[in-house]
Amino acid sequence: MPGFELFGDQEREEVNKVLDTGVLMRYGFDGMRKGQWKALELEAALCRRMEVNHAQLVSSGTAALTVALASAGVGAGDEVIMPTFTFVASFESVLAIGAVPVLVDIDDTLTLDPKAVAAAITPRTKVVMPVHMCGSMADLDALKELCDKHDILLIEDACQAIGGTYKGKPLGSIGDLGCFSFDYVKTITCGEGGALITNNETYKKHADHYSDHGHDHVGNDRGAESHPFLGYNYRISELNAAVGVAQIKRLDDFIAIQKEHYSTIRKALAGVEGVTFRRVPEGGEENYSFLNIFLPDEEMARKAHKALSEAGIDGCFYWFDNNWHYIKKWDHLKKATSLGKLPQDVLDNLPDHEGADFSASDHWMGRNISVLIKLGWDQETVASRASTMAEVLETVLKAG
Numbered sequence: 001m002p003g004f005e006l007f008g009d010q011e012r013e014e015v016n017k018v019l020d021t022g023v024l025m026r027y028g029f030d031g032m033r034k035g036q037w038k039a040l041e042l043e044a045a046l047c048r049r050m051e052v053n054h055a056q057l058v059s060s061g062t063a064a065l066t067v068a069l070a071s072a073g074v075g076a077g078d079e080v081i082m083p084t085f086t087f088v089a090s091f092e093s094v095l096a097i098g099a100v101p102v103l104v105d106i107d108d109t110l111t112l113d114p115k116a117v118a119a120a121i122t123p124r125t126k127v128v129m130p131v132h133m134c135g136s137m138a139d140l141d142a143l144k145e146l147c148d149k150h151d152i153l154l155i156e157d158a159c160q161a162i163g164g165t166y167k168g169k170p171l172g173s174i175g176d177l178g179c180f181s182f183d184y185v186k187t188i189t190c191g192e193g194g195a196l197i198t199n200n201e202t203y204k205k206h207a208d209h210y211s212d213h214g215h216d217h218v219g220n221d222r223g224a225e226s227h228p229f230l231g232y233n234y235r236i237s238e239l240n241a242a243v244g245v246a247q248i249k250r251l252d253d254f255i256a257i258q259k260e261h262y263s264t265i266r267k268a269l270a271g272v273e274g275v276t277f278r279r280v281p282e283g284g285e286e287n288y289s290f291l292n293i294f295l296p297d298e299e300m301a302r303k304a305h306k307a308l309s310e311a312g313i314d315g316c317f318y319w320f321d322n323n324w325h326y327i328k329k330w331d332h333l334k335k336a337t338s339l340g341k342l343p344q345d346v347l348d349n350l351p352d353h354e355g356a357d358f359s360a361s362d363h364w365m366g367r368n369i370s371v372l373i374k375l376g377w378d379q380e381t382v383a384s385r386a387s388t389m390a391e392v393l394e395t396v397l398k399a400g
């Protein structure tokens with residue numbers, strides 16, 4: 001998955017164009033910048049590639065989620081439904097604006113179970129936030145139907161799934177807003193960075209102002225700009241945007257490489273009795289950044305994970321025990337441990353995630369192993385990894 005694997009001349013060239021001008025900020029300094037507007041260039045490229053009208057670059061994927069929520073008018077006490085399997089950033093962004101994260105079960109897609117979402121909707125629900133984990137997507141038609149019925153926003157966290165599609169449309173472009181991360185370990189990287197995309201002109205205007213202290217960006221004197229509403233600083237720098245300008249041109253090549261590697265490994269594992277694969281919703285195509293398999297039970301998954309590691313197969317993740325990606329280890333969220341006092345709306349309405357029954361999520365997470373697909377492997381490496389993995393899994397499954 002990581003774009004950092006293939007950092008090279010194209011990225012260097014774009015960064016040097018910025019260094020030549022010395023203008024590291026995305027706004028202003030028109031006279032000095034010799035026509036270099038890297039953030040604007042990357043936003044235009046994102047609009048083209050994602051088939052949307054608007055994109056707003058920001059400083060991280062977490063910032064993209066926060067700005068997306070704020071731009072759509074989500075605020076204190078509003079509830080945002082999201083999956084138990086995600087990255088901490090998803091609920092961090094919600095808490096950052098004083099809203100309330102409501103975590104619900106996933107299914108065999110490893111993303112939101114639409115039935116669990118339906119059961120969690122209350123009069124306070126403002127957003128459903130599917131997280132397209134490990135390159136594949138939630139059942140977006142089912143979620144959209146629910147959202148339309150209850151007049152709720154759909155905001156896609158597509159930070160791990162850039163380049164994937166659902167019914168022919170790019171992931172991130174299907175909801176009211178969609179968010180990407182360009183941190184250092186994502187499919188394409190800016191070093192640090194993120195973006196939201198939307199077809200809604202008002203949300204774009206809000207995002208543009210909110211991410212830059214509420215500046216209205218009218219005229220060409222920053223000091224004279226007014227602020228129609230309160231904002232914050234979530235700006236990206238031109239240096240980071242420059243890396244992204246080079247990387248997005250390579251996105252389709254990266255996905256093609258991932259698809260080839262993924263397919264080789266999948267074909268080998270498909271022959272192992274007892275191994276099954278994550279369900280991809282009908283009409284969806286992954287971005288092939290991970291291959292996700294299920295073992296028959298938790299014990300077998302643990303044994304398989306250990307055996308793969310002992311056989312020298314790196315990059316296999318057992319998320320069920322992972323600190324960053326699954327609710328089991330999120331005591332700070334469950335106990336609402338923060339440095340200062342949280343907003344009263346959050347304290348009053350945060351669900352009892354500790355006492356909740358997430359056995360349906362445990363069922364899938366406990367059996368899952370996630371295999372990272374790297375860009376840098378050559379064909380020989382992939383073929384040998386695939387056969388080693390198949391052998392290891394066969395041995396584990398035979399032993400029971």
Ligand SMILES: *Cc1c(COP(=O)(O)O)cnc(C)c1O
Binds near residue numbers: 061086090
């Ligand atoms: C990486 C990631 C984010 C946050 O992105 P940062 O750029 O690291 O802030 C949000 N959601 C998911 C699912 C992610 O994987």
